Amino acid sequence: MTGGWDTSPAAVDAPLRSGQRDRPRPSVNGGARHSAAATTAVLLATAGDDDGGAAAALPWGDGTLLRRLLEQLAGLGVRRAHVISRPAWEQALGSSIDGLGLSVRLHSSASASRDLSIVAQLGRASPGGVVLAHADIVTHREALAGLLSDPRVVTGILATGGAIGQPFVLPTRSMRGRIVSAASPYHAVGAPSAGFLGVLKIAPADTPALADVAERLASLVEGPVPAGWEEELARKRQTWRAWFAAVKADKEIGAELQAPRSWSARVAELREDAIALSPEEEAQVARRTAVAPADVVSLLLVGLVRAGTHVGNSYLRRLFWARPLSGEGVRRAAEQITEHDEDRVLLESAVKANDGFFTTYCVSPYSKYLARWAARRGWTPNAVTVLSMAIGLLAAAAFAVGDRAGLVAGAVLLQIAFVADCVDGQLARYTRTFSKLGAWLDSIFDRAKEYVVFAGLALGASRGLGGDVWLLAAGALTLQTVRHALVFSFATAHREAIGKVPQPPLEQPRDAAGSALRPSASGSVAVTEGRAPAGPAPARAAGRWSLRELPARALDAWRVIDRWPGAGWVKRMIALPIGERFAVISVTAALWSPRTTFTVLLAWGAGALCYSLAGLVLRSLSR
Amino acid sequence: MSASTAVAGQRQSVLELYRDDGPLARALGTTLGARIGLPAVMLVAAAAVPLLTVMALGGDDVPRLAVGAAVAWLVVVGALSQGRALSGRFAWTVPPLLRLVEYGGLAWFAVLAGAAAVPGAFALLAAVAFRHYDIVYRLRYQGVAPPPWVGRVGAGWEGRLVIGFALLAAGALPEGFFIAGGLLAIVFVAESVAGWTRLARAQRPELYSDEEEVEE
Numbered sequence: 001m002t003g004g005w006d007t008s009p010a011a012v013d014a015p016l017r018s019g020q021r022d023r024p025r026p027s028v029n030g031g032a033r034h035s036a037a038a039t040t041a042v043l044l045a046t047a048g049d050d051d052g053g054a055a056a057a058l059p060w061g062d063g064t065l066l067r068r069l070l071e072q073l074a075g076l077g078v079r080r081a082h083v084i085s086r087p088a089w090e091q092a093l094g095s096s097i098d099g100l101g102l103s104v105r106l107h108s109s110a111s112a113s114r115d116l117s118i119v120a121q122l123g124r125a126s127p128g129g130v131v132l133a134h135a136d137i138v139t140h141r142e143a144l145a146g147l148l149s150d151p152r153v154v155t156g157i158l159a160t161g162g163a164i165g166q167p168f169v170l171p172t173r174s175m176r177g178r179i180v181s182a183a184s185p186y187h188a189v190g191a192p193s194a195g196f197l198g199v200l201k202i203a204p205a206d207t208p209a210l211a212d213v214a215e216r217l218a219s220l221v222e223g224p225v226p227a228g229w230e231e232e233l234a235r236k237r238q239t240w241r242a243w244f245a246a247v248k249a250d251k252e253i254g255a256e257l258q259a260p261r262s263w264s265a266r267v268a269e270l271r272e273d274a275i276a277l278s279p280e281e282e283a284q285v286a287r288r289t290a291v292a293p294a295d296v297v298s299l300l301l302v303g304l305v306r307a308g309t310h311v312g313n314s315y316l317r318r319l320f321w322a323r324p325l326s327g328e329g330v331r332r333a334a335e336q337i338t339e340h341d342e343d344r345v346l347l348e349s350a351v352k353a354n355d356g357f358f359t360t361y362c363v364s365p366y367s368k369y370l371a372r373w374a375a376r377r378g379w380t381p382n383a384v385t386v387l388s389m390a391i392g393l394l395a396a397a398a399f400a401v402g403d404r405a406g407l408v409a410g411a412v413l414l415q416i417a418f419v420a421d422c423v424d425g426q427l428a429r430y431t432r433t434f435s436k437l438g439a440w441l442d443s444i445f446d447r448a449k450e451y452v453v454f455a456g457l458a459l460g461a462s463r464g465l466g467g468d469v470w471l472l473a474a475g476a477l478t479l480q481t482v483r484h485a486l487v488f489s490f491a492t493a494h495r496e497a498i499g500k501v502p503q504p505p506l507e508q509p510r511d512a513a514g515s516a517l518r519p520s521a522s523g524s525v526a527v528t529e530g531r532a533p534a535g536p537a538p539a540r541a542a543g544r545w546s547l548r549e550l551p552a553r554a555l556d557a558w559r560v561i562d563r564w565p566g567a568g569w570v571k572r573m574i575a576l577p578i579g580e581r582f583a584v585i586s587v588t589a590a591l592w593s594p595r596t597t598f599t600v601l602l603a604w605g606a607g608a609l610c611y612s613l614a615g616l617v618l619r620s621l622s623r
Numbered sequence: 624m625s626a627s628t629a630v631a632g633q634r635q636s637v638l639e640l641y642r643d644d645g646p647l648a649r650a651l652g653t654t655l656g657a658r659i660g661l662p663a664v665m666l667v668a669a670a671a672v673p674l675l676t677v678m679a680l681g682g683d684d685v686p687r688l689a690v691g692a693a694v695a696w697l698v699v700v701g702a703l704s705q706g707r708a709l710s711g712r713f714a715w716t717v718p719p720l721l722r723l724v725e726y727g728g729l730a731w732f733a734v735l736a737g738a739a740a741v742p743g744a745f746a747l748l749a750a751v752a753f754r755h756y757d758i759v760y761r762l763r764y765q766g767v768a769p770p771p772w773v774g775r776v777g778a779g780w781e782g783r784l785v786i787g788f789a790l791l792a793a794g795a796l797p798e799g800f801f802i803a804g805g806l807l808a809i810v811f812v813a814e815s816v817a818g819w820t821r822l823a824r825a826q827r828p829e830l831y832s833d834e835e836e837v838e839e
Contacts, residue, residue, distance in 0.1 A: 437819055440764045447756050451749050458745065470741035471734060474748055478726035481752050485641070485719040488759045492637050493715040620712050 038128025038204075039148070041073050041081040041102075045093055045135035046115060047291040047325060050283075054089035055291075055325045056135035057096065065136045065330065067096040072141045073131070074101035076148050082107060082122055083135060084115050112294045116218035119296065123202070123211035130207055132297055134198040138333045139321040142346050142432070147201050147314035149432040152439070155206045156312035157301060158199035164321055167243035168288045169195035170298050172313075173511075176495045179311040181511035184299045185236060185292035186229035189511055194313060197321050198297055206309050213303030216506065217296070232509040233292055240285045245275040287325050306503045317349035347372055350430040356577035357569045363422045363579065370419070371426035381428035382438045385445055388420035392449035396456030399589065402464030410456065411590035417449060418582045446578060447484075451477055453585060454598075461594035472598035479605045480581075483612070490616050497623075551621035558615075576608040635708040640758060640768050641718035644705045645779015647698070652705025663704035664713050670700035671724045678731050687792060690735065694788045697724060698781040722755065725780040729787045729800075736796035743797025747804035751783065754811045761815070765822055773814050777807060 045056035045066055056066040063071075070081055079102050085093050087108045097104035109115045123130060131148065139158075147158045157179070160169065170183040171192030182196060183189040202210045220226060277285070305311055320340045322333040350371060351364045374384060395413035398406045424442055428434055458473040460466075504512055561567045573580060584604065588597040644652070659666070674693040677685055701721070709717055726748050733744035754769075754777055762768050778786060783803075790799035 436764045436822070440760050440819070443760045443764075444753075444756060447752070451752065455745060455749070458742070468738055468741075470745055471730065471738070474726075474730040474733075474741060474745045477745065477748055477752065478723070478730060481726060481748075481755065482719050482722045484759075485722045485755065486715075489638055489641055489715040489718045492641070493709075496636055616715070617713075620715075623712060 040126040043135035045085040057092040113222040120214035129204040132200040140319040143319040153312040154203040158197040159313040226507040318345040350426040358579035367422040384424040389445040391417035396452040399456035400459040402460035411586035457594035466593035466595035638709040645782035648702035648705040651702035656703040663707040666704035732791040740797035743800030750808035
């Protein structure tokens with residue numbers, strides 16, 4: 001191990017709810033701890049509540065929303081904070097910032113333009129990175145911890161893929177983990193994939209970009225805003241109103257509240273004059289419309305994305321988030337947040353969202369409890385990763401014995417190693433102890449385990465059951481490496497193509513949707529590099545289409561299958577992910593012989609190669 | 624700006640790092656390759672065809688001359704594509720194709736030398752696979768690729784094929800594969816561990832910032 005654990009006092013703060021969990025929070029090679037301590041928080045307390053006060057000064061427990069957020073940030077190791085507010089609210093907010101574990105400065109500003117100028121100054125003066133947020137949001141500490149402590153999200157946002165905070169949460173669209181379009185009150189997103197929850201982390205390397213963007217925005221919002229911005233805000237207000245109507249209609253037919261992607265289409269169908277909202281709903285819409293022009297947090301996100309900064313996502317998952325803006329809203333948020341058992345949702349959220357079938361149904365249901373058990377014992381993810389590798393080596397040794405008992409023992413050990421392999425990732429997510437080294441170890445040991453087991457099986461077969469299978473083993477290794485190379489290379493090429501797509505200027509309310517980063521007919525998104533804007537998607541459905549569109553149409557048809565129950569799982573299974581591979585090895589080796597194992601791996605792997613190759617070729621052709 | 628990021632600035636695509644070219648490919652690519660206008664994808668595909676055909680049809684009693692010719696064609700034509708921008712629509716097919724011909728070719732050499740040589744090929748392939756995964760994972764998690772000297776010492780895909788064939792021709796299999804695999808494994812793993820140690824030291828005192836802060 002090259003890093004060692006950080007056991008400084010700052011590393012052991014703020015246990016979760018249970019209190020008994022005083023586990024050390026290891027920080028390998030400069031993880032979250034160092035980052036958070038150097039980070040400057042900039043909180044925008046510029047939104048008003050219904051009574052003309054600051055929403056951030058709304059009471060929460062003995063303090064205020066602002067105080068709660070500052071306490072959470074201090075608990076996460078943030079040492080410096082700046083609060084930007086209006087002159088009239090200075091007094092009310094002053095009491096919220098005393099006696100906390102971090103130094104807070106209050107800035108008075110009269111306008112959004114001035115807010116942005118202050119952000120620009122702070123950006124230039126904060127070499128350690130910035131976390132920018134609305135001062136009046138209510139969320140779990142762990143949601144903030146997820147964003148602040150994940151070294152993989154360098155510059156990124158707290159995001160939601162679900163319906164929380166609807167309809168007022170501003171949408172974003174991401175591709176390969178990178179935000180390619182973001183909304184502000186004045187900017188629109190085509191084909192949204194997630195929502196922005198008002199917390200933006202900016203890496204030290206990107207603070208100059210933040211300052212530049214803030215300066216530019218400051219001049220844009222000073223005086224009359226650019227052409228089309230007011231129209232976009234008016235359209236947002238319409239959409240919000242239409243959303244309430246759509247929800248009401250859904251409730252009448254008993255449908256579930258849908259994610260943004262599907263309801264936005266329905267909202268567009270509703271006519272404004274046909275919408276009748278309750279007074280309370282109208283008040284909500286009016287409240288959001290009133291605070292929208294001062295929403296510099298989302299403006300800065302749009303600015304960074306349009307400036308080509310790489311902005312990632314840290315997802316809320318099943319934790320709670322709200323931006324109440326009224327006493328009634330705060331009361332409701334306080335009620336709802338206690339309904340969430342933070343530890344429980346954190347554990348649920350520790351399970352990776354897009355694992356294969358075997359992992360999701362045969363391992364994760366219990367491995368998350370093992371992860372919690374390991375966390376309570378103070379085990380680190382890296383220790384579990386190393387343990388998993390050691391068990392994998394034992395499995396290979398057992399396979400190498402060559403008799404039936406060895407094969408069965410190897411099969412069982414391999415499954416234990418695989419469970420441990422799932423536990424390390426879940427433990428890292430659960431305890432928020434991500435590290436670069438840990439991620440590398442996890443990945444490289446996964447490969448090493450698999451190929452060492454191949455060698456063990458081949459060695460065992462040459463001494464006992466199955467005869468000489470070394471060539472099959474070499475073939476299986478080659479096939480798997482080629483399959484990985486294919487996936488890595490395509491992902492890299494795709495990511496680079498996304499990075500090269502030009503972003504529209506900041507003055508333009510519409511994003512690049514419909515042209516370079518275009519959603520296909522089925523709502524999926526493909527990248528076209530440096531092409532003229534294509535016609536609107538519905539043109540394709542109009543009957544005549546050329547051979548050039550064949551790949552795109554084939555892909556759309558293929559994606560339609562995803563709507564059949566279970567089809568998504570079958571598709572994932574065809575691709576033979578790691579859980580399925582390890583299950584195949586264990587089952588075939590224990591019941592039959594290493595020869596069977598390699599034969600199945602080669603046949604299934606070859607099918608998987610053809611399957612994914614066909615998909616990637618179609619995607620390349622449809623660009 | 625470190626030297627490595629300056630190099631990365633000239634590079635068109637990370638795919639060029641995934642290729643894992645050695646000194647021979649670099650020499651051929653910068654001299655002869657610069658004069659040939661064909662896209663890299665086409666050259667690599669054309670380079671792979673003879674070897675894959677002979678492997679598929681030839682069985683295990685192919686004359687050494689035919690094997691040598693197929694390897695020579697693969698190495699020379701494949702190397703010509705070195706240094707060419709990997710930016711076309713199908714540029715992503717180049718790295719997996721190079722893996723296929725390298726791993727397949729080395730395993731086949733062992734088959735030609737007799738079944739007893741195949742475990743040696745497995746050992747060599749495992750060492751090479753570590754290198755190839757390490758390139759991808761270190762770029763992904765550290766933001767930096769292994770330093771260029773590792774690529775030179777590792778001889779690249781083309782160098783390993785040439786050495787592998789030479790070992791076959793000299794009748795030095797499987798011992799040659801075991802020794803080559805062992806040496807490569809030591810270099811690749813030791814350098815990776817050193818890379819992580821360097822990163823740990825560089826990051827120890829202060830804050831975390833992504834990428835570009837480590838030399839090489």
